[in-house]
Amino acid sequence: MTSHSRVSRSQARLGRSIALHLFLTPLALVWLFPLWMMVVFSTMPDNGIFSPDIELLPHGNFLDNVSNLQRGTNFIGAIGISVSVAVTYTFLSVMLTSMAGWALARYNFFGKGMVVAIIFGTITLPYAVVLIPQFIMVARDFKLANTWVALIVPPLFNSLGVLFMRQSFSMMPHELFDAAKVEGVKEWRIFLFVALPLARPMLAALAIILFLASWNNYLWPLLINSKPGAMTAPVALGTLIGLTKVSWGGIMAGAVMLTAPMLVVFVLLQRHFVAGIAAGAIK
Amino acid sequence: MAAVTLKNVIKRFGVFEIVHGANIDIDDGEFVVFVGPSGCGKSTLLRMIAGLEDISDGEIAIGGKVVNDVEAADRGIAMVFQSYALYPHMTVEQNLSFGLRMTGNPKADTERRVKRASEILRIAELMKRRPRQLSGGQRQRVAIGRAIVREPQVFLFDEPLSNLDAELRVQMRVEISRLHKELGVTMVYVTHDQTEAMTLADRIVVLNAGNIEQIGAPLDLYDDPANRFVAGFVGSPKMNFLAAKMVGADNGAAVVELVNHRGARLRKPLSDALPATGGDVVLGVRPEHFFDAGQGDCDLTLKADVAEHLGSVSYVYANSGTGGGREELIIEREASRHRANGDDLVVSIKADRSLLFDATGARIR
Amino acid sequence: MRYQNATAYRFLAPYLLIFSIFWLWPIIDSFLISFQATRTVPWRFAPTFNWGRLIGDPAFFNALKNTLLILVIQVPVMISLAIVMAVLLNSPLLKARGLFRFAFFAPVVVGEVAYSAVFRLMFNLDYGIINKLLNGIGLPSVDWFTNVTPAMAVIMMAVTWRWAGYNAIILLAGLQSIPEDVYEAATLDRVSKVKQFFYITLPLLKPIIVFCAVLSIIGTMQLFTEPFLITERGGPGGGTETLGLLLYRQGFRSLNFGYASAVAYTMAGLAIAISLVQIWLTREPK
Ligand SMILES: Nc1ncnc2c1ncn2[C@@H]1O[C@H](COP(=O)(O)OP(=O)(O)O)[C@@H](O)[C@H]1O
Numbered sequence: 001m002t003s004h005s006r007v008s009r010s011q012a013r014l015g016r017s018i019a020l021h022l023f024l025t026p027l028a029l030v031w032l033f034p035l036w037m038m039v040v041f042s043t044m045p046d047n048g049i050f051s052p053d054i055e056l057l058p059h060g061n062f063l064d065n066v067s068n069l070q071r072g073t074n075f076i077g078a079i080g081i082s083v084s085v086a087v088t089y090t091f092l093s094v095m096l097t098s099m100a101g102w103a104l105a106r107y108n109f110f111g112k113g114m115v116v117a118i119i120f121g122t123i124t125l126p127y128a129v130v131l132i133p134q135f136i137m138v139a140r141d142f143k144l145a146n147t148w149v150a151l152i153v154p155p156l157f158n159s160l161g162v163l164f165m166r167q168s169f170s171m172m173p174h175e176l177f178d179a180a181k182v183e184g185v186k187e188w189r190i191f192l193f194v195a196l197p198l199a200r201p202m203l204a205a206l207a208i209i210l211f212l213a214s215w216n217n218y219l220w221p222l223l224i225n226s227k228p229g230a231m232t233a234p235v236a237l238g239t240l241i242g243l244t245k246v247s248w249g250g251i252m253a254g255a256v257m258l259t260a261p262m263l264v265v266f267v268l269l270q271r272h273f274v275a276g277i278a279a280g281a282i283k
Numbered sequence: 284m285a286a287v288t289l290k291n292v293i294k295r296f297g298v299f300e301i302v303h304g305a306n307i308d309i310d311d312g313e314f315v316v317f318v319g320p321s322g323c324g325k326s327t328l329l330r331m332i333a334g335l336e337d338i339s340d341g342e343i344a345i346g347g348k349v350v351n352d353v354e355a356a357d358r359g360i361a362m363v364f365q366s367y368a369l370y371p372h373m374t375v376e377q378n379l380s381f382g383l384r385m386t387g388n389p390k391a392d393t394e395r396r397v398k399r400a401s402e403i404l405r406i407a408e409l410m411k412r413r414p415r416q417l418s419g420g421q422r423q424r425v426a427i428g429r430a431i432v433r434e435p436q437v438f439l440f441d442e443p444l445s446n447l448d449a450e451l452r453v454q455m456r457v458e459i460s461r462l463h464k465e466l467g468v469t470m471v472y473v474t475h476d477q478t479e480a481m482t483l484a485d486r487i488v489v490l491n492a493g494n495i496e497q498i499g500a501p502l503d504l505y506d507d508p509a510n511r512f513v514a515g516f517v518g519s520p521k522m523n524f525l526a527a528k529m530v531g532a533d534n535g536a537a538v539v540e541l542v543n544h545r546g547a548r549l550r551k552p553l554s555d556a557l558p559a560t561g562g563d564v565v566l567g568v569r570p571e572h573f574f575d576a577g578q579g580d581c582d583l584t585l586k587a588d589v590a591e592h593l594g595s596v597s598y599v600y601a602n603s604g605t606g607g608g609r610e611e612l613i614i615e616r617e618a619s620r621h622r623a624n625g626d627d628l629v630v631s632i633k634a635d636r637s638l639l640f641d642a643t644g645a646r647i648r
Numbered sequence: 649m650r651y652q653n654a655t656a657y658r659f660l661a662p663y664l665l666i667f668s669i670f671w672l673w674p675i676i677d678s679f680l681i682s683f684q685a686t687r688t689v690p691w692r693f694a695p696t697f698n699w700g701r702l703i704g705d706p707a708f709f710n711a712l713k714n715t716l717l718i719l720v721i722q723v724p725v726m727i728s729l730a731i732v733m734a735v736l737l738n739s740p741l742l743k744a745r746g747l748f749r750f751a752f753f754a755p756v757v758v759g760e761v762a763y764s765a766v767f768r769l770m771f772n773l774d775y776g777i778i779n780k781l782l783n784g785i786g787l788p789s790v791d792w793f794t795n796v797t798p799a800m801a802v803i804m805m806a807v808t809w810r811w812a813g814y815n816a817i818i819l820l821a822g823l824q825s826i827p828e829d830v831y832e833a834a835t836l837d838r839v840s841k842v843k844q845f846f847y848i849t850l851p852l853l854k855p856i857i858v859f860c861a862v863l864s865i866i867g868t869m870q871l872f873t874e875p876f877l878i879t880e881r882g883g884p885g886g887g888t889e890t891l892g893l894l895l896y897r898q899g900f901r902s903l904n905f906g907y908a909s910a911v912a913y914t915m916a917g918l919a920i921a922i923s924l925v926q927i928w929l930t931r932e933p934k
């Protein structure tokens with residue numbers, strides 16, 4: 001290759017690189033804009049939000065906004081509920097779905113084909129289909145409206161974890177489990193002490209996705225836990241939106257409190273997030 | 284310690300029968316190797332002995348006790364897997380002790396057994412490492428150590444050396460032999476490598492497509508194979524098979540014509556009934572059983588294509604030329620005493636250093 | 649084959665129990681409820697009561713029309729955008745990759761309520777930052793929420809913002825699973841980068857694109873929170889009412905469970921149709 005063509009090649013690369021960044025940077029700014037404005041609004045007094053000036057930088061009113069918010073609804077309490085529910089739900093769901101995924105990956109049993117067909121055949125049905133019977137059952141038959149059980153248990157049906165964990169377990173060399181079996185290790189111990197530790201990265205991905213889903217869940221908690229004092233944080237915040245006499249700075253402070261922890265988790269554990277989503281383990 | 288007996292063992296996966304009725308008697312303390320091409324059912328057979336696969340039909344007994352319905356863990360066996368199957372998240376020590384810890388073995392005894400295994404295999408200095416920090420050979424030792432710790436009556440090995448490079452393989456082969464002498468327990472060993480089988484086994488079980496072709500001591504299989512498959516599988520390089528035709532009988536001996544070698548004829552005394560005159564047969568000659576011209580019972584004139592020099596010996600790849608169909612042969616010669624590149628090469632074969640097979644591959648003795 | 653029924657079902661039982669009670673049975677139950685008149689006590693079997701009403705209900709057709717409208721505009725735009733994001737994020741020339749990934753992927757963790765609130769505020773008529781910025785560059789304010797077309801546009805923009813990065817993550821994983829040597833071979837054959845995109849990347853990515861599209865369609869079909877919170881219960885005047893909102897209104901405001909179930913099953917029918925299209929689109933060529 002001549003030095004001339006090498007120069008023009010690296011120039012072409014440079015040109016492509018500049019074009020790439022010229023296109024992507026404004027798009028990224030547009031994408032960051034709503035989040036940025038959420039932060040800005042959350043730090044502005046209400047009369048600042050509703051003034052004709054263009055304000056693009058944060059102010060210092062965040063804590064005032066939080067107390068305004070707290071006056072409208074017990075948001076801090078609602079966050080407490082949301083955290084407890086999300087933690088419990090995540091733990092239970094990870095256990096249930098990884099046990100089920102393990103059974104489907106490791107054993108042959110009567111009815112396996114049917115179980116697989118039913119679980120995966122109904123996976124794309126819209127959640128809306130079960131909303132009404134679920135509500136009637138939980139609220140009317142079991143009389144569990146406005147309880148923690150109502151928030152935690154019904155959403156445990158989610159089968160994406162089963163799919164994800166079945167896949168994870170069946171990709172592990174099965175000789176590992178055979179080795180333990182030959183050594184006389186009981187199946188539940190093989191699951192607990194061999195399979196689960198090996199699945200740690202997958203479990204992390206699954207847990208993050210499930211936690212996020214529970215944390216942000218809106219429709220079901222809105223329907224089933226609508227009593228003040230039993231609401232999750234998104235529901236509590238949602239009740240304020242659309243009211244006429246309401247502190248928008250407060251709402252934005254609430255939005256930041258809902259979003260910021262997840263953003264931090266996202267930045268710290270991006271790899272697991274991406275793995276979880278890429279495996280289709282959300283929604 | 285225990286004998287292992289397989290009686291008419293059949294394995295089916297769905298509608299596919301993979302093992303067609305295996306009968307094998309393994310003596311207490313014996314080292315038996317299952318050998319055969321990939322996919323012939325060796326692992327399946329071994330896994331049935333281990334209790335990792337169900338037995339579709341027939342009976343397996345270990346130490347005189349039928350174990351068809353006995354859990355793998357209770358059969359008194361230990362197994363070494365091809366992939367080693369070491370638990371990646373545990374140290375070597377934890378790997379060795381895992382099974383005993385999980386089944387509630389007393390702690391002191393577990394420690395004693397782990398220590399003993401680590402001494403036998405000389406892996407004491409690796410105890411705190413994890414599998415990924417070990418070389419292939421070290422992993423293999425740990426995998427064997429995990430089997431020793433169980434103090435089993437029967438060791439099962441499924442191609443334990445096939446992931447190692449050639450040099451390590453030889454070294455580990457010797458180690459396993461030593462281990463067998465030291466422990467004196469029954470070992471069943473699966474491999475597709477006939478060299479491993481020949482060097483390790485007291486007796487070899489040759490498998491082909493789910494059938495047992497022959498069971499015997501290594502040299503018996505070499506000298507006296509039951510059929511063409513075994514003859515071709517045992518020995519390296521492979522036995523040559525020369526197309527032949529029965530042309531007559533002479534005093535209880537068969538006279539065969541080598542159809543691709545310009546009518547060369549060999550008189551081969553047989554104890555079996557002679558095949559019908561005019562019928563197709565096959566003559567098997569090992570590469571090491573070709574002699575200098577005039578020294579045997581029948582001379583063949585070949586064209587030498589290529590020669591491989593291994594130092595101690597050379598292998599000449601030759602063909603039968605144009606006298607009939609073309610036939611490729613491998614001939615072992617003393618080092619440097621060969622010619623190649625289309626040179627003529629005259630070799631001689633002997634009746635008592637060749638084997639006769641009928642058209643179906645069965646041996647005619 | 650070795651059957652281990654007892655062991656297997658011991659692992660499966662807890663999940664299967666929950667799954668049956670809160671998913672499997674409701675799917676059937678919902679279907680049954682849709683054939684009952686549910687505003688009488690006790691409920692009464694009346695096969696045409698809800699379904700008959702449904703096919704003559706202008707509110708239903710309005711919601712269906714709006715939902716489909718959002719589907720056919722928003723999903724293709726978002727998927728195209730996601731493909732662009734994924735391909736560009738995958739470029740070896742990209743600097744500060746982490747920052748760009750953060751910008752596009754961050755909305756994935758933002759809850760529906762939080763971002764609905766922000767969008768509602770940003771698009772406020774008099775004080776919203778969007779109108780202020782429009783005025784700043786000399787354009788007139790847009791009355792986003794009192795006219796149907798801009799209100800729809802806000803919903804679509806919001807959904808696109810929230811989910812484009814999510815799809816880009818899936819597509820990026822797909823891109824990274826295409827072996828590098830395919831491109832190297834094409835480069836040696838003097839195939840331009842643009843042609844490589846159209847003749848290598850897109851065909852190899854097709855199953856994943858279809859998968860994303862199906863996920864997005866089924867998600868968007870159930871759209872609820874955005875029209876509920878951003879455009880205030882489907883405003884203006886039902887202009888952004890969706891099937892999800894209609895179901896909510898009928899089921900949980902009017903407590904008309906039978907009719908709401910019929911609406912729900914309409915969605916299920918759509919979802920099944922979409923899934924069949926997916927299977928057909930990604931079938932192995934004979
Ligand atoms: N779980 C299984 N299901 C169906 N077929 C199997 C299974 N395991 C092995 N086989 C088949 O059985 C035959 C023998 O396999 P295997 O015993 O592993 O062969 P080898 O160890 O001799 O290479 C192969 O044809 C293989 O495809």
Ligand SMILES: [Mg+2]
Pocket residue numbers: 325326327442
């Ligand atoms: Mg094998």
